[in-house]
Amino acid sequence: DTGVSQNPRHKITKRGQNVTFRCDPISEHNRLYWYRQTLGQGPEFLTYFQNEAQLEKSRLLSDRFSAERPKGSFSTLEIQRTEQGDSAMYLCASSPDTYNSPLHFGNGTRLTVT
Amino acid sequence: EDQVTQSPEALRLQEGESSSLNCSYTVSGLRGLFWYRQDPGKGPEFLFTLYSAGEEKEKERLKATLTKKESFLHITAPKPEDSATYLCAVRRGSWGKLQFGAGTQVVVTP
Numbered sequence: 001d002t003g004v005s006q007n008p009r010h011k012i013t014k015r016g017q018n019v020t021f022r023c024d025p026i027s028e029h030n031r032l033y034w035y036r037q038t039l040g041q042g043p044e045f046l047t048y049f050q051n052e053a054q055l056e057k058s059r060l061l062s063d064r065f066s067a068e069r070p071k072g073s074f075s076t077l078e079i080q081r082t083e084q085g086d087s088a089m090y091l092c093a094s095s096p097d098t099y100n101s102p103l104h105f106g107n108g109t110r111l112t113v114t
Numbered sequence: 115e116d117q118v119t120q121s122p123e124a125l126r127l128q129e130g131e132s133s134s135l136n137c138s139y140t141v142s143g144l145r146g147l148f149w150y151r152q153d154p155g156k157g158p159e160f161l162f163t164l165y166s167a168g169e170e171k172e173k174e175r176l177k178a179t180l181t182k183k184e185s186f187l188h189i190t191a192p193k194p195e196d197s198a199t200y201l202c203a204v205r206r207g208s209w210g211k212l213q214f215g216a217g218t219q220v221v222v223t224p
Contacts, residue, residue: 004157033210042118042201042214043158056211091157095210100146100165103212105157 002026004106006092012112013082020078021109025094032075033103034067035091036060043091043105049075050097082113116141118204120215127222130191135218137202138184147185148212149178150201158201192222 035043051072150158
């Protein structure tokens with residue numbers, strides 16, 4: 001169990017640029033989640049995959065956000081035309097397909113939009 | 115609408131000074147209440163899952179309890195390494211989508 005891996009750890013970008021983050025879940029986990037966390041707040045749900053199928057998206061996920069999980073392995077989260085309000089920690093988590101299993105989080109990607 | 119409220123927002127303790135953190139929730143059809151620990155710059159680390167009122171779980175100096183409306187995380191004789199933000203989260207469905215509270219930041223001084 002090597003844990004959930006996220007890259008990059010930090011990303012600084014200028015407003016209007018596109019950014020992409022990658023998440024590698026724990027290998028035997030087929031559920032994958034993206035969350036966003038701002039300073040002083042708990043993580044907020046963005047989207048969820050079961051294998052390669054994206055089963056739910058939060059209303060927080062505007063049209064500028066897109067997530068994929070090709071082949072049910074790693075996942076990417078892309079933000080187009082970044083805005084300063086997108087600055088946050090983006091967390092990925094995974095879990096096995098067993099009843100009520102906890103989420104295992106990666107250490108996140110810290111995005112700063114200048 | 116589901117709500118998860120944690121109190122206090124911040125807690126400063128002397129080493130050895132026991133205390134409790136509160137997580138109150140309003141959610142229909144609770145399927146699990148989860149406690150996580152988060153260190154600065156890191157992702158949340160899973161601590162406990164509680165399923166039903168009256169349930170208790172323990173791990174080292176931490177003990178989590180659950181009632182129908184709230185959960186408590188008791189920290190007994192804390193050490194400086196217990197300093198972290200403690201998050202609670204609730205789940206309605208069985209598959210995921212945890213809803214988190216804002217957390218309690220705990221600082222334990224020697």
